[in-house]
Amino acid sequence: MYAQVVKSEGSKTRDEMTPEELAFQDRIDRGEKIEPKEWMPEGYRKTLIRQIGQHAHSEIVGQLPEGNWITRAPTLERKAILLAKVQDEAGHGLYLYSAAETLGVSRDELMELLHAGKMKYSSIFNYPTLTWADMGAVGWLVDGAAIMNQVPLQRTSYGPYSRAMIRICKEESFHQRQGYAIMMKMAQGTPAQKRMAQDALNRLWYPSLMMFGPSDKDSVHSAQSMAWKIKMNTNDELRQKFVDQTVPQAEYLGLTVPDPDLKWNEEKGGYDFSEPDWSEFYDVLAGNGPCNKDRLGARVKAWEDGAWFRDALVVHAEKAAARRAVAAE
Amino acid sequence: MSKEWPLWEVFIRGQHGLNHRHVGSLHAPDAEMAILNARDVYTRRNEGVSIWVVPSAQITASSPSEKGPLFEPSNSKVYRHPTFFDIPDEVGHM
Ligand SMILES: [Fe+2]
Ligand SMILES: [Fe+2]
Secondary structure (H helix, E strand, C coil), rough: CCCCCCHHHHHHHHHHHHHHHHHHHHHCCCCCEEEECCCCCCCHHHHHHHHHHHHHHHCCCCCCHHHHCHHHHHHHHHHHHHHHHHHEEEEEEEEHHHHHCCCCCCHHHHHHHHHHCCCCHHHHCCCCCCCCCHHHHHHHHHHHHHHHHHHHCCCCCEHHHHHHHHHHHEEEEEEEEHHHHHHHHCCCCCCHHHHHHHHHHHHHHHHHHHHHCCCCHHHCCCEEEHHCCCCCCCCCHHHHHHHHHHHHHHHHHCCCCCCCCEEEECCCCCCEECCHHHHHHHHHHHHHCCHHHHHHHHHHHHHHHHHHHHHHHHHHCCCCCCHHHHHHC | CCCCCEEEEEEEEEECCCCCCEEEEEECCHHHHHHHHHHHHHHHHHHHHHCCCHHHCCCCCEEEEEEEHHHHHHCCCCHHCHCCCCCHHHHHCC
């Protein structure tokens, strides 16, 4: 999802656990929250830093494909809405960086790992947003997929992560609905507008399915993360839920999901659908998607161009503090 | 790497006259900027009418390992709760 492939540290059976690790696992099994200064296995801490960091980076990098359309929104109202949506994503990134910081890593360290290519963000943001209809499809599908994953994470075992998720979930519904509203407008518009909406769905459908991460049979790190309750559902469970929820919404729009094998399966009470092309997924993760260089380049540039300003504010704050100290003498 | 902005804890009082409540943290170069950032990060939907910011380094927290002894004294005093006392129904609401 926003954290698609998170390497998890070690997986131990109860017999292999130390008494401390056993007590820790029991707390999680009882549904207790783990708070920052409490004892936790090193692997739990490291896996969480990776996962929350990746999630935070996705929120921040995720501003870029939509930011691309702010100046070209079709009306002032749409522009204001899109600005508010993108600003929310900045907020989501900040909530999550603070949650990660409670685990003993600094925000600047996480930024530098991202900029050095040592931490990832969701593969979805390496696809381009070519038309205004993509703003609709992103809100509807990408935020829709994010919600699928974030709602259960509100119950995750790590207190600060859980609280960040609760805040984020309160804001996500607006994101998905504004996207779907754009899709409705386009799909019910002129034939050319409807074609744009269909084209956006065609391009973003499989990348959205990839957001849930590799298929369970190839997802090697799931078991430990699920035992620790930092992953609440398997990738395939969430992907299935997403497809089941989204297909009727596409039908309402009169749009066709670009999957000839999509079929309702009465027996399982869900749709059968085609898997995305996983080789494309791994290729995008490895840095070879259509926009990887642009996205990371934009982040690094913003960080470097803003350095003088961040530094100037620190110097200003230090001088003001010194002046206050003198005045108080 | 230049110097990182210090971390601040943010407390917000909502519309209904309740206490300020901890909502999260953020980085800012000084207190004034921390308030402005807190406005943007934590009150985008009218969540508050007042903001407090405190440097995170100034917070002293109770230690999780002393949770037992620290809170034990109140565990044994169940009579502090009204439900400890049985009042007959005939007495009416109390
Ligand atoms: Fe978000
Ligand atoms: Fe969102």
